[in-house]
Amino acid sequence: MKHFRSVDEAGPDAIRRLLDLADHMAEVNRRPNPKVPALRGKTVCNVFFEDSTRTRLSFETAAKRLSADIMNFAVSSSSVNKGESLRDTIETIAAMGVDAFVIRHKSSGVPWQVSDWTRASVINAGDGWHAHPTQALLDCYTIRTALNRTNSFDGLKIAIVGDIKHSRVARSDISAFTMLGADVTLVAPRTLLPPETTVPVETNLDDIIEDLDVIYLLRMQQERMTESLVPSLREYTTRFGLTPERARRLPEHALIMHPGPMNRGVEMAVDPSELPGSVITQQVTNGIAVRMAVLFDLLGSGSNLEENE
Numbered sequence: 001m002k003h004f005r006s007v008d009e010a011g012p013d014a015i016r017r018l019l020d021l022a023d024h025m026a027e028v029n030r031r032p033n034p035k036v037p038a039l040r041g042k043t044v045c046n047v048f049f050e051d052s053t054r055t056r057l058s059f060e061t062a063a064k065r066l067s068a069d070i071m072n073f074a075v076s077s078s079s080v081n082k083g084e085s086l087r088d089t090i091e092t093i094a095a096m097g098v099d100a101f102v103i104r105h106k107s108s109g110v111p112w113q114v115s116d117w118t119r120a121s122v123i124n125a126g127d128g129w130h131a132h133p134t135q136a137l138l139d140c141y142t143i144r145t146a147l148n149r150t151n152s153f154d155g156l157k158i159a160i161v162g163d164i165k166h167s168r169v170a171r172s173d174i175s176a177f178t179m180l181g182a183d184v185t186l187v188a189p190r191t192l193l194p195p196e197t198t199v200p201v202e203t204n205l206d207d208i209i210e211d212l213d214v215i216y217l218l219r220m221q222q223e224r225m226t227e228s229l230v231p232s233l234r235e236y237t238t239r240f241g242l243t244p245e246r247a248r249r250l251p252e253h254a255l256i257m258h259p260g261p262m263n264r265g266v267e268m269a270v271d272p273s274e275l276p277g278s279v280i281t282q283q284v285t286n287g288i289a290v291r292m293a294v295l296f297d298l299l300g301s302g303s304n305l306e307e308n309e
């Protein structure tokens with residue numbers, strides 16, 4: 001693989017290979033010195049045109065654990081503020097010698113544009129409403145480990161609940177979960193659904209909650225809404241939020257997931273740290289292992305993962 005820009009582009013074999021590779025990376029991360037020289041001499045550049053806590057820091061950590069050099073491009077203090085174009089910005093950074101760009105941008109399709117302007121690998125860290133493939137990968141890895149699965153999700157019932165319309169996480173998760181064989185249902189008010197969906201839709205969470213293996217709550221993305229799509233956040237919580245009552249109705253083994261950042265009291269109307277099924281912090285931890293897997297897969301040709309630092 002040269003780039004990792006979407007789950008669909010990567011395809012099922014690559015997704016399974018990366019999940020298996022993430023297991024090796026998780027083992028590296030459990031060592032007292034969680035560092036290997038696999039990407040020594042490689043340079044990774046984080047280019048984030050949108051805010052991020054989890055994705056940016058976990059790519060930085062992943063690169064460092066593989067001994068790559070990491071550059072962090074801060075838009076707020078860059079020449080973008082003097083009118084420099086995206087293309088000139090990318091070509092300027094590429095001229096410094098970069099092996100991989102990790103890019104987040106508010107416009108869909110930017111990672112594909114960037115790969116036309118550089119010979120470096122391009123990893124999509126979130127483009128508009130379109131895709132967030134490493135989030136999908138870490139979500140699959142979290143389900144796989146927490147439910148003791150292999151790379152087959154056959155028979156798993158997963159509900160993705162909330163603002164599907166504006167969610168790149170939902171689009172990538174739908175692709176990845178169905179690719180591995182899960183039965184995915186979208187649960188949302190009609191106004192927060194895209195015009196077309198490839199999986200079944202349910203508008204009443206209470207009708208299905210007792211049958212779920214995974215409930216995946218999405219953040220209400222108030223920054224992407226230009227119109228009022230729900231009557232009020234309080235009504236949204238009443239119909240679609242994870243309330244204490246709904247948490248009690250979930251099966252004992254069911255996982256509670258959220259990509260973060262979460263709106264407490266809106267989609268998450270319980271304290272997830274008090275729910276045994278919550279794997280939200282494991283999702284963050286697993287993000288490092290899967291991003292190490294992606295970086296190693298793209299840049300690590302010929303290097304030995306077993307060698308210690």
Ligand code: CP
Pocket residue numbers: 051052053054055056126135259260261
């Ligand atoms: N899940 C996710 O993409 O979080 P950040 O926006 O903090 O990176």
